[in-house]
Amino acid sequence: GIAPAGLTNKKMFSIEQHKKVLDSAGPGNSVGMSIKGIGKDETVSPGDIIYIEKEGECLPVKSFTAMVVVQEHPGVLKPGYCPLIFSRTAKIACKMTKILWKMGKKTGGQKVDNPPELSQFESAEVEFEPTQPLFLEPFEKCAALGRIAVMDSNRLKMLGKVTSTVSAS
Incomplete structure:
Protein backbone atom coordinates (compact mmCIF):
# COMPACT_ATOMS: atom_id res chain seq x y z
CA GLY A 1 0.00 0.00 0.00
CA GLY A 56 -0.88 -4.08 8.36
CA GLU A 57 -1.87 -0.59 7.30
CA CYS A 58 0.51 2.34 7.73
CA LEU A 59 -1.31 5.13 9.57
CA PRO A 60 -0.29 8.76 10.11
CA VAL A 61 0.39 9.90 13.66
CA LYS A 62 -2.17 11.91 15.63
CA SER A 63 0.57 13.02 18.06
CA PHE A 64 4.10 12.05 18.96
CA THR A 65 6.60 12.53 21.76
CA ALA A 66 10.26 13.30 21.02
CA MET A 67 13.48 13.79 22.96
CA VAL A 68 14.94 17.03 21.62
CA VAL A 69 17.88 19.36 22.13
CA VAL A 70 17.25 23.06 21.48
CA GLN A 71 20.00 24.26 19.14
CA GLU A 72 19.57 27.90 18.21
CA HIS A 73 16.79 30.08 19.58
CA PRO A 74 17.24 33.56 21.07
CA GLY A 75 14.11 33.52 23.27
CA VAL A 76 12.02 30.79 24.85
CA LEU A 77 9.83 28.09 23.30
CA LYS A 78 6.41 27.47 24.85
CA PRO A 79 3.51 25.08 24.16
CA GLY A 80 1.62 26.42 21.14
CA TYR A 81 4.84 26.94 19.14
CA CYS A 82 4.26 25.59 15.59
CA PRO A 83 7.53 24.97 13.66
CA LEU A 84 8.20 22.80 10.60
CA ILE A 85 9.19 19.21 11.38
CA PHE A 86 11.41 17.44 8.87
CA SER A 87 11.54 13.64 8.82
CA ARG A 88 13.24 12.11 5.78
CA THR A 89 11.51 13.85 2.82
CA ALA A 90 8.43 14.93 4.80
CA LYS A 91 8.05 18.57 5.86
CA ILE A 92 4.99 19.24 8.06
CA ALA A 93 4.06 22.02 10.50
CA CYS A 94 3.55 20.56 13.99
CA LYS A 95 2.23 22.24 17.12
CA MET A 96 4.19 21.74 20.36
CA THR A 97 1.40 20.83 22.80
CA LYS A 98 3.31 19.94 25.95
CA ILE A 99 6.78 19.98 27.50
CA LEU A 100 7.02 16.81 29.61
CA TRP A 101 10.41 17.60 31.17
CA LYS A 102 13.58 19.57 30.51
CA MET A 103 17.19 19.49 31.66
CA GLY A 104 20.07 21.92 31.23
CA LYS A 105 22.55 24.26 32.92
CA LYS A 106 19.73 26.36 34.42
CA THR A 107 18.27 23.25 36.09
CA GLY A 108 21.65 22.14 37.43
CA GLY A 109 21.54 19.01 35.26
CA GLN A 110 18.36 17.84 37.02
CA LYS A 111 15.11 16.91 35.25
CA VAL A 112 12.32 19.45 35.79
CA ASP A 113 8.82 18.05 35.12
CA ASN A 114 6.18 20.08 33.22
CA PRO A 115 8.24 23.27 32.74
CA PRO A 116 6.49 26.29 31.16
CA GLU A 117 9.20 26.91 28.52
CA LEU A 118 12.42 25.76 26.82
CA SER A 119 15.61 27.77 26.22
CA GLN A 120 18.66 27.35 24.01
CA PHE A 121 20.88 24.29 24.67
CA GLU A 122 18.31 22.56 26.92
CA SER A 123 17.35 18.91 26.46
CA ALA A 124 13.69 18.02 26.79
CA GLU A 125 10.93 15.57 26.02
CA VAL A 126 8.10 17.32 24.18
CA GLU A 127 4.78 16.38 22.59
CA PHE A 128 3.80 17.52 19.08
CA GLU A 129 0.59 17.33 16.99
CA PRO A 130 1.03 17.45 13.19
CA THR A 131 -1.25 19.75 11.14
CA GLN A 132 -1.22 17.32 8.16
CA PRO A 133 -0.65 13.56 7.80
CA LEU A 134 2.83 12.66 9.05
CA PHE A 135 4.33 9.18 9.24
CA LEU A 136 6.77 8.53 12.09
CA GLU A 137 7.90 5.56 14.17
CA PRO A 138 9.68 5.45 17.53
CA PHE A 139 13.47 5.58 17.02
CA GLU A 140 13.91 2.13 18.60
CA LYS A 141 11.46 0.59 16.08
CA CYS A 142 12.77 2.38 12.95
CA ALA A 143 15.73 4.76 13.24
CA ALA A 144 15.12 6.28 9.80
CA LEU A 145 11.53 7.31 10.61
CA GLY A 146 12.42 8.17 14.21
CA ARG A 147 14.71 11.15 13.60
CA ILE A 148 13.38 14.71 13.33
CA ALA A 149 14.76 18.17 12.64
CA VAL A 150 12.73 21.15 13.87
CA MET A 151 13.07 24.28 11.72
CA ASP A 152 11.64 27.79 11.92
CA SER A 153 12.49 30.76 9.66
CA ASN A 154 15.04 28.56 7.83
CA ARG A 155 16.96 28.02 11.06
CA LEU A 156 17.49 24.76 12.93
CA LYS A 157 15.69 25.06 16.28
CA MET A 158 15.83 21.48 17.60
CA LEU A 159 17.14 18.03 16.72
CA GLY A 160 15.55 14.96 18.18
CA LYS A 161 14.37 11.40 18.08
CA VAL A 162 10.82 10.12 18.40
CA THR A 163 10.15 8.20 21.63
CA SER A 164 6.47 7.33 21.11
CA THR A 165 3.61 7.84 18.67
CA VAL A 166 -0.19 7.83 18.82
CA SER A 167 -1.67 6.70 15.49
CA ALA A 168 -4.66 8.40 13.93
CA SER A 169 -7.40 5.80 13.57
Missing part, protein backbone atom coordinates in the same frame (compact mmCIF):
# COMPACT_ATOMS: atom_id res chain seq x y z
CA ILE A 2 0.95 3.62 -0.42
CA ALA A 3 0.12 6.20 2.25
CA PRO A 4 -1.22 8.91 2.53
CA ALA A 5 -2.37 8.45 -1.10
CA GLY A 6 -4.49 5.46 0.02
CA LEU A 7 -3.44 3.29 -2.92
CA THR A 8 -3.67 -0.48 -2.41
CA ASN A 9 -3.31 -3.66 -4.51
CA LYS A 10 -0.39 -2.34 -6.60
CA LYS A 11 2.53 -4.43 -7.87
CA MET A 12 6.13 -3.27 -7.62
CA PHE A 13 8.46 -4.42 -10.39
CA SER A 14 11.81 -2.75 -9.72
CA ILE A 15 13.57 -0.68 -7.06
CA GLU A 16 16.51 1.67 -7.71
CA GLN A 17 18.71 3.81 -5.49
CA HIS A 18 21.23 6.19 -7.13
CA LYS A 19 20.87 4.37 -10.51
CA LYS A 20 21.63 0.94 -8.97
CA VAL A 21 19.02 -1.82 -9.03
CA LEU A 22 18.15 -3.20 -5.57
CA ASP A 23 16.45 -6.44 -4.54
CA SER A 24 14.66 -4.72 -1.65
CA ALA A 25 14.40 -1.42 0.23
CA GLY A 26 14.53 -1.05 4.00
CA PRO A 27 12.59 1.25 6.31
CA GLY A 28 13.35 4.89 5.62
CA ASN A 29 15.32 4.29 2.38
CA SER A 30 14.81 6.92 -0.31
CA VAL A 31 14.35 4.97 -3.56
CA GLY A 32 12.80 5.08 -7.02
CA MET A 33 10.34 2.36 -8.05
CA SER A 34 8.44 0.99 -11.01
CA ILE A 35 4.87 0.33 -9.82
CA LYS A 36 2.18 -1.23 -12.03
CA GLY A 37 -1.52 -0.52 -11.64
CA ILE A 38 -1.46 3.20 -10.87
CA GLY A 39 -4.18 5.03 -12.80
CA LYS A 40 -3.95 8.50 -14.36
CA ASP A 41 -6.02 10.00 -11.53
CA GLU A 42 -3.81 8.39 -8.83
CA THR A 43 -0.54 10.02 -7.80
CA VAL A 44 2.45 9.00 -5.72
CA SER A 45 4.33 11.99 -4.31
CA PRO A 46 7.85 12.30 -2.89
CA GLY A 47 7.66 11.51 0.82
CA ASP A 48 4.82 8.97 0.49
CA ILE A 49 5.29 5.82 2.55
CA ILE A 50 5.14 2.41 0.88
CA TYR A 51 4.32 -0.56 3.10
CA ILE A 52 3.61 -4.29 2.77
CA GLU A 53 -0.18 -4.66 3.02
CA LYS A 54 0.05 -8.14 4.64
CA GLU A 55 1.90 -6.59 7.62
Whole structure:
Protein backbone atom coordinates (compact mmCIF):
# COMPACT_ATOMS: atom_id res chain seq x y z
CA GLY A 1 0.00 0.00 0.00
CA ILE A 2 0.95 3.62 -0.42
CA ALA A 3 0.12 6.20 2.25
CA PRO A 4 -1.22 8.91 2.53
CA ALA A 5 -2.37 8.45 -1.10
CA GLY A 6 -4.49 5.46 0.02
CA LEU A 7 -3.44 3.29 -2.92
CA THR A 8 -3.67 -0.48 -2.41
CA ASN A 9 -3.31 -3.66 -4.51
CA LYS A 10 -0.39 -2.34 -6.60
CA LYS A 11 2.53 -4.43 -7.87
CA MET A 12 6.13 -3.27 -7.62
CA PHE A 13 8.46 -4.42 -10.39
CA SER A 14 11.81 -2.75 -9.72
CA ILE A 15 13.57 -0.68 -7.06
CA GLU A 16 16.51 1.67 -7.71
CA GLN A 17 18.71 3.81 -5.49
CA HIS A 18 21.23 6.19 -7.13
CA LYS A 19 20.87 4.37 -10.51
CA LYS A 20 21.63 0.94 -8.97
CA VAL A 21 19.02 -1.82 -9.03
CA LEU A 22 18.15 -3.20 -5.57
CA ASP A 23 16.45 -6.44 -4.54
CA SER A 24 14.66 -4.72 -1.65
CA ALA A 25 14.40 -1.42 0.23
CA GLY A 26 14.53 -1.05 4.00
CA PRO A 27 12.59 1.25 6.31
CA GLY A 28 13.35 4.89 5.62
CA ASN A 29 15.32 4.29 2.38
CA SER A 30 14.81 6.92 -0.31
CA VAL A 31 14.35 4.97 -3.56
CA GLY A 32 12.80 5.08 -7.02
CA MET A 33 10.34 2.36 -8.05
CA SER A 34 8.44 0.99 -11.01
CA ILE A 35 4.87 0.33 -9.82
CA LYS A 36 2.18 -1.23 -12.03
CA GLY A 37 -1.52 -0.52 -11.64
CA ILE A 38 -1.46 3.20 -10.87
CA GLY A 39 -4.18 5.03 -12.80
CA LYS A 40 -3.95 8.50 -14.36
CA ASP A 41 -6.02 10.00 -11.53
CA GLU A 42 -3.81 8.39 -8.83
CA THR A 43 -0.54 10.02 -7.80
CA VAL A 44 2.45 9.00 -5.72
CA SER A 45 4.33 11.99 -4.31
CA PRO A 46 7.85 12.30 -2.89
CA GLY A 47 7.66 11.51 0.82
CA ASP A 48 4.82 8.97 0.49
CA ILE A 49 5.29 5.82 2.55
CA ILE A 50 5.14 2.41 0.88
CA TYR A 51 4.32 -0.56 3.10
CA ILE A 52 3.61 -4.29 2.77
CA GLU A 53 -0.18 -4.66 3.02
CA LYS A 54 0.05 -8.14 4.64
CA GLU A 55 1.90 -6.59 7.62
CA GLY A 56 -0.88 -4.08 8.36
CA GLU A 57 -1.87 -0.59 7.30
CA CYS A 58 0.51 2.34 7.73
CA LEU A 59 -1.31 5.13 9.57
CA PRO A 60 -0.29 8.76 10.11
CA VAL A 61 0.39 9.90 13.66
CA LYS A 62 -2.17 11.91 15.63
CA SER A 63 0.57 13.02 18.06
CA PHE A 64 4.10 12.05 18.96
CA THR A 65 6.60 12.53 21.76
CA ALA A 66 10.26 13.30 21.02
CA MET A 67 13.48 13.79 22.96
CA VAL A 68 14.94 17.03 21.62
CA VAL A 69 17.88 19.36 22.13
CA VAL A 70 17.25 23.06 21.48
CA GLN A 71 20.00 24.26 19.14
CA GLU A 72 19.57 27.90 18.21
CA HIS A 73 16.79 30.08 19.58
CA PRO A 74 17.24 33.56 21.07
CA GLY A 75 14.11 33.52 23.27
CA VAL A 76 12.02 30.79 24.85
CA LEU A 77 9.83 28.09 23.30
CA LYS A 78 6.41 27.47 24.85
CA PRO A 79 3.51 25.08 24.16
CA GLY A 80 1.62 26.42 21.14
CA TYR A 81 4.84 26.94 19.14
CA CYS A 82 4.26 25.59 15.59
CA PRO A 83 7.53 24.97 13.66
CA LEU A 84 8.20 22.80 10.60
CA ILE A 85 9.19 19.21 11.38
CA PHE A 86 11.41 17.44 8.87
CA SER A 87 11.54 13.64 8.82
CA ARG A 88 13.24 12.11 5.78
CA THR A 89 11.51 13.85 2.82
CA ALA A 90 8.43 14.93 4.80
CA LYS A 91 8.05 18.57 5.86
CA ILE A 92 4.99 19.24 8.06
CA ALA A 93 4.06 22.02 10.50
CA CYS A 94 3.55 20.56 13.99
CA LYS A 95 2.23 22.24 17.12
CA MET A 96 4.19 21.74 20.36
CA THR A 97 1.40 20.83 22.80
CA LYS A 98 3.31 19.94 25.95
CA ILE A 99 6.78 19.98 27.50
CA LEU A 100 7.02 16.81 29.61
CA TRP A 101 10.41 17.60 31.17
CA LYS A 102 13.58 19.57 30.51
CA MET A 103 17.19 19.49 31.66
CA GLY A 104 20.07 21.92 31.23
CA LYS A 105 22.55 24.26 32.92
CA LYS A 106 19.73 26.36 34.42
CA THR A 107 18.27 23.25 36.09
CA GLY A 108 21.65 22.14 37.43
CA GLY A 109 21.54 19.01 35.26
CA GLN A 110 18.36 17.84 37.02
CA LYS A 111 15.11 16.91 35.25
CA VAL A 112 12.32 19.45 35.79
CA ASP A 113 8.82 18.05 35.12
CA ASN A 114 6.18 20.08 33.22
CA PRO A 115 8.24 23.27 32.74
CA PRO A 116 6.49 26.29 31.16
CA GLU A 117 9.20 26.91 28.52
CA LEU A 118 12.42 25.76 26.82
CA SER A 119 15.61 27.77 26.22
CA GLN A 120 18.66 27.35 24.01
CA PHE A 121 20.88 24.29 24.67
CA GLU A 122 18.31 22.56 26.92
CA SER A 123 17.35 18.91 26.46
CA ALA A 124 13.69 18.02 26.79
CA GLU A 125 10.93 15.57 26.02
CA VAL A 126 8.10 17.32 24.18
CA GLU A 127 4.78 16.38 22.59
CA PHE A 128 3.80 17.52 19.08
CA GLU A 129 0.59 17.33 16.99
CA PRO A 130 1.03 17.45 13.19
CA THR A 131 -1.25 19.75 11.14
CA GLN A 132 -1.22 17.32 8.16
CA PRO A 133 -0.65 13.56 7.80
CA LEU A 134 2.83 12.66 9.05
CA PHE A 135 4.33 9.18 9.24
CA LEU A 136 6.77 8.53 12.09
CA GLU A 137 7.90 5.56 14.17
CA PRO A 138 9.68 5.45 17.53
CA PHE A 139 13.47 5.58 17.02
CA GLU A 140 13.91 2.13 18.60
CA LYS A 141 11.46 0.59 16.08
CA CYS A 142 12.77 2.38 12.95
CA ALA A 143 15.73 4.76 13.24
CA ALA A 144 15.12 6.28 9.80
CA LEU A 145 11.53 7.31 10.61
CA GLY A 146 12.42 8.17 14.21
CA ARG A 147 14.71 11.15 13.60
CA ILE A 148 13.38 14.71 13.33
CA ALA A 149 14.76 18.17 12.64
CA VAL A 150 12.73 21.15 13.87
CA MET A 151 13.07 24.28 11.72
CA ASP A 152 11.64 27.79 11.92
CA SER A 153 12.49 30.76 9.66
CA ASN A 154 15.04 28.56 7.83
CA ARG A 155 16.96 28.02 11.06
CA LEU A 156 17.49 24.76 12.93
CA LYS A 157 15.69 25.06 16.28
CA MET A 158 15.83 21.48 17.60
CA LEU A 159 17.14 18.03 16.72
CA GLY A 160 15.55 14.96 18.18
CA LYS A 161 14.37 11.40 18.08
CA VAL A 162 10.82 10.12 18.40
CA THR A 163 10.15 8.20 21.63
CA SER A 164 6.47 7.33 21.11
CA THR A 165 3.61 7.84 18.67
CA VAL A 166 -0.19 7.83 18.82
CA SER A 167 -1.67 6.70 15.49
CA ALA A 168 -4.66 8.40 13.93
CA SER A 169 -7.40 5.80 13.57
